[in-house]
Amino acid sequence: xxxxxxxxxxxxxxxxxxxxxxxxxxxxxxxxxxxxxxxxxxxxxxxxxxxxxxxxxxxxxxxxxxxxxxxxxxxxxxxxxxxxxxxxxxxxxxxxxxxxxxxxxxxxxxxxxxxxxxxxxxxxxxxxxxxxxxxxxx
Amino acid sequence: xxxxxxxxxxxxxxxxxxxxxxxxxxxxxxxxxxxxxxxxxxxxxxxxxxxxxxxxxxxxxxxxxxxxxxxxxxxxxxxxxxxxxxxxxxxxxxxxxxxxxxxxxxxxxxxxxxxxxxxxxxxxxxxxxxxxxxxxxx
DNA sequence: ATTTGACTTCGAGTGCACTCGAAGGGGCAG
DNA sequence: CTGCCCCTTCGAGTGCACTCGAAGTCAAAT
Numbered sequence: 627x628x629x630x631x632x633x634x635x636x637x638x639x640x641x642x643x644x645x646x647x648x649x650x651x652x653x654x655x656x657x658x659x660x661x662x663x664x665x666x667x668x669x670x671x672x673x674x675x676x677x678x679x680x681x682x683x684x685x686x687x688x689x690x691x692x693x694x695x696x697x698x699x700x701x702x703x704x705x706x707x708x709x710x711x712x713x714x715x716x717x718x719x720x721x722x723x724x725x726x727x728x729x730x731x732x733x734x735x736x737x738x739x740x741x742x743x744x745x746x747x748x749x750x751x752x753x754x755x756x757x758x759x760x761x762x763x764x
Numbered sequence: 765x766x767x768x769x770x771x772x773x774x775x776x777x778x779x780x781x782x783x784x785x786x787x788x789x790x791x792x793x794x795x796x797x798x799x800x801x802x803x804x805x806x807x808x809x810x811x812x813x814x815x816x817x818x819x820x821x822x823x824x825x826x827x828x829x830x831x832x833x834x835x836x837x838x839x840x841x842x843x844x845x846x847x848x849x850x851x852x853x854x855x856x857x858x859x860x861x862x863x864x865x866x867x868x869x870x871x872x873x874x875x876x877x878x879x880x881x882x883x884x885x886x887x888x889x890x891x892x893x894x895x896x897x898x899x900x901x902x
Numbered sequence: 903a904t905t906t907g908a909c910t911t912c913g914a915g916t917g918c919a920c921t922c923g924a925a926g927g928g929g930c931a932g
Numbered sequence: 933c934t935g936c937c938c939c940t941t942c943g944a945g946t947g948c949a950c951t952c953g954a955a956g957t958c959a960a961a962t
Contacts, residue, residue: 699886748837759866
């Protein structure tokens with residue numbers, strides 16, 4: 627269930643937008659992961675533990691969701707969980723290590739770029755084979 | 765060790781090239797697989813059992829090697845072993861089922877094409893993040 | 903009051919694709 | 933004859949990333 631946290635501030639001039647919070651089912655829906663996987667990622671140190679509500683349920687912030695979305699892009703481009711963990715640990719460590727984070731992201735970019743190029747070449751060979759079959763049957 | 769089988773034919777006008785045969789180490793080298801993996805593929809029904817020499821060692825033909833090369837392209841583009849097996853079983857079944865083979869290859873091509881497109885999009889997001897870090901540090 | 907359903911933790915199980923080790927044999931260099 | 937290396941088969945182990953089930957809690961709906 628999506629909720630909007632009530633502001634307890636008596637300051638009626640407060641124009642900061644109310645903070646959205648999402649429960650695990652929302653986040654699962656938004657990210658295409660399962661609740662099981664989200665908990666697994668948290669255990670594995672890939673996702674910051676979100677805030678909990680009064681009864682202990684996870685309440686994900688927008689920032690949490692944005693990170694999870696980015697994380698799924700890293701994962702779906704093949705970054706191993708262990709490397710994602712290194713990266714997020716740098717993020718948690720605070721400012722000053724941005725060059726280190728950059729090294730990880732750029733190394734990953736190169737890996738992915740090379741993999742894509744190889745996959746294109748492989749695909750061409752598969753296309754050639756398909757053409758052979760097509761020609762043979764015509 | 766690469767070998768060239770001696771022709772036993774007395775026909776001196778035979779101009780067909782001598783048939784190359786490769787042992788498992790050659791094929792491993794050529795394909796980037798290990799001997800262990802080649803045997804595993806054979807057990808798993810992904811590779812036709814090659815001929816054996818007098819002491820029972822595998823002697824791969826050029827055609828064997830070509831298939832293994834194609835197979836590695838299918839594998840490295842993510843075709844599951846079970847699907848490769850379906851495909852090669854159609855090949856073994858002889859002529860007449862080419863349309864079925866084509867269905868498998870074309871379905872795979874589409875899968876790969878979609879995956880590549882998604883990966884491109886994911887990569888763009890990673891690039892964006894890299895740009896953010898670069899701008900922040902300049 | 904009871905049922906329903908979503909949530910929790912913990913830990914075990916699954917699926918895929920290798921990957922490796924053990925145990926033993928063949929043949930050749932020194 | 934003795935290493936030595938590569939070969940063989942069989943079967944177990946590994947690594948990764950989930951994936952699921954059990955057992956229990958809690959709160960809202962009926």
